[in-house]
Amino acid sequence: MKLTVDEPKCVAAGQCVLIAPDVFDQREDDGVVVLLTEAPGVNQHRAVRESALACPAAAIQVTEQ
Known part of the structure; x- marks a missing residue:
């Protein structure tokens, strides 16, 4: 898993x-x-996916590897 964030999209929720x-x-x-x-780490993948879904601005991108 690789993450990126689009800071300009972030609404600071x-x-x-x-x-x-x-x-x-x-x-x-x-x-x-x-x-x-x-x-x-693998133990954080579930929470990271949940974070991306919960982001109201869709500022978190998750790439599965």
Whole structure:
């Protein structure tokens, strides 16, 4: 699995951080998503997929490898 985020699309809802805090964070000044890892471990895949689905701006792209 590989992740990318489209920061300009992010609306700072924070759902990704709530669901997968080891993979996503938010900038303090504006709340925009920060990707902590582009290749999460297998144990994080389910939460990452859920985060992508929960993102109201569809700013998280998941590529299955």
